[in-house]
Structure formats: C-alpha cells, structure tokens
Amino acid sequence: MQRSTLDLWVGLFVVGGIGALLVLAMKVGNMSGIGVSESYPLVAQFDNIGGLKPRAPVKSAGVVVGRVAAIQFDNEKFIARVTLNIDKHYTFPKDSSASILTSGLLGEQYIGLEGGGDTVNLNPGDRIRQTQSAVVLEKLIGQFLYSKAAEGGDKK
C-alpha cells in the first residue's frame, strides 16, 4: 500500500515534468503553427533585406500565410535570394509583389505579399518578379538631407 502511493506520486511527478516540457515546446516555443502544415516554396530577390531573419512571417493583408525558409546571398548579382514557404491553402497571382516591411517602429521585419491581377497563379518554386527592398534608415535620412540641401541651393 505504502509502496503503491509512493509510485503514484513519482509517476505523477514524471508525467508533470514531461507535460511541462511539452507545454513549453507547443505553447511557448514554435513547434506548432505554420511549418507543420504543408507548404510550397516561392523565391524572391531583394537588393537589401535589412534585418529580415529566417522564420520571419510572410503576411498578406496582415494575415500570416507563410514563413521565410532561407536567406542566401547571390554572389554573381550581389543580391539576396529569399526562399518563402507559403501555406498550400493560399495561391497568389503571377504578378504579385513582395516587400520587406517592419511591424511597428522598432518591431521585427516581415515580408508583405500583395496579390496582383494576373489570372495565372505562381507555381511552387517560381520567382516573385516585383520586389521592394527593406527601408534602411540611414539611406532614408541621407536622401532627406540631400534633397534638403538641394532645395537650399536652389533658393540661393
């Protein structure tokens, strides 16, 4: 009798510990969510990806439709090649455009997909033709200063 209650407690302890690990993996970590469901790859090329990271979300109209699978550097054209894994429930027209956006002022960067008007859809492995690079703050400020300086020069 004594032994079996002891066993029960130890069993509960081990089950609780493994359960806590499972909760951490599923609820806290990213074992669940997109990535488990089936997806198809699309490729997009950017001049500059800014702070985009693998596993960053791909959103269309604000809805997460996929994730960034891989980021490679093309050493011939000196551009970034980004592979996107799109949930297979969603299809996008051939003339869709991809741009790198930032959520909030200091938030993480994600890829925004905007559907086009073409009747033919993108097939797995296709390349998204129209892309817009990440906005680099330093370049933006530089452009602003340059245009201001040019304005000032005109007035003189």
Add this chain to the structure above:
Amino acid sequence: MAIHKGLSLRGIGAKAIDSVLRLGYAARFIARTAASSGTSLRRPRLVIRELYFTGVLSLIIILVSGLFVGMVLGFQGYHTLQTYGSESALGVLVALSLVRELGPVVAALLFASRAGSAMTAEIGLMKATEQLSAMEMMAVDPIARVVAPRFWAGVISMPLLAAMFSAMGIFGGYLVGVVLIGVDEGSFWSQMQSAVDFREDIMNGVIKSVVFGFAVTWISLFEGYDAPPTAEGVSGATTRTVVTSSLAILALDFLLTAFMFRGV
C-alpha cells in the same frame, strides 16, 4: 612574528593541498558511483523511492517559487517595456528569461537547498551512526545501494523540476500581464511563440538543468559521504553543500551560457 608567518604560510599550503586532494577524492567518488550504477538499473525501485524524496517533495517549493518569479517578471517587465510602448513583447521577455536562465538556475538553487542539503544530512548521519560501515560488513556496497540511486534520482528530477518551474513562471507572467494588467492575450502568446525557438532556447535550458542536477547531486552526495562522523561534521557538511552547489550552479551557468549563445 616570523614563526607566526611561517605557520600561516604552512597553513595555506596545507589548505591548498587538502582542497586538491578532496577534489581528486570527489572525482574518484563520482567515477565509482557511475561504475556501480548497475544496482540502480536492476532495482529501479531504489531510484523511484529517491525520486519521491528529491523530486516529488521539492515540487511545492518549485511550483510556488516559479509562479511568484513569473508574476514578478510580469510586473517588472511590463513596467520597463511600457516606457518603449512595446508591452506586447511581455510574453517574449517572460518566456525567454525563464526558459533560458531563471528556470534552470533558480530551480537548481532551490533544489540544492531543499533536496541537496537533505541528501548530505542523510548520508552524513548514516555514516556517523555507522550504517554505511554495517552495510560493508554485510557485503553490501553502500555506494551502489545508497549513493547511486540518489545520484540518478537527482539527475533525472532536476530537468523535470526546471521545466515545471518555467511553465509555472510563464503562467504567472500570463496571470499578471494578461489577466491583471490587460496586455493583449493574442500578442502575448504569438510573439512568445515566434521568438522562442525549441532547440535554441528550450533544449539549451534542459541541457543546463541536467548539468546543474549532476553538479548539485554530486556535491551533496560527496559532502555527505566525506563528512566527519560527528554532529558538528554533518552540520558543517550540510552548510558546505548549499554554499558549494550554489557557487557551482552560478559558475557553470556562466560557462554554459558563454558556450551556447556564442553565435548570437
């Protein structure tokens, strides 16, 4: 004056040699424990009994501390994040700090003071009352019968306790952040899920807690086994267990963190 200086110098030398000697003895002790773990495998009941004492009886303190640590993290994190207008990242803050650092470390510190000291006192008293010698007289190896099951129970229960601590802490952070303060529940969980990586964060936390469990159990068992067989000796050994294991946990934590997150 000169004699006094010579004496203290000799004292320092003796202390240094003694501590190296003890380290060697401790290494031999753990090697013998590992070598004679066969009994624990053949009689898992011995380990289960120790799991009850080290794991199940530590549950209450671990769960309650986890809850409170998580709730405090919720308050403090909200207070700081709010000044940057990013209180939706509260879930990330609570989860990452618990899973990567606080879970394994605080759970191990609690484990050292709750279970480690008890193990030292138990084995020390067994030695003081000559129970260990009596076992040897009966041709029962005390290391295989007494030490090894406790060792494995400690190594097994530590990661489980740390995982429960982290899970409880995240629940505490959720209680304070979402239920009490009113951070958006969706962003709390979704930002947490996109920021916490299973292999990078959770598994590294588990590895940490296994290492801590190994270190704490080793220190407690050795201090108990090596304790002078007097009341004073056992009490000194118990104190040393808590102090040494706490220092070992923090030092190991620094080393492991430096190894694991080098690339980030």
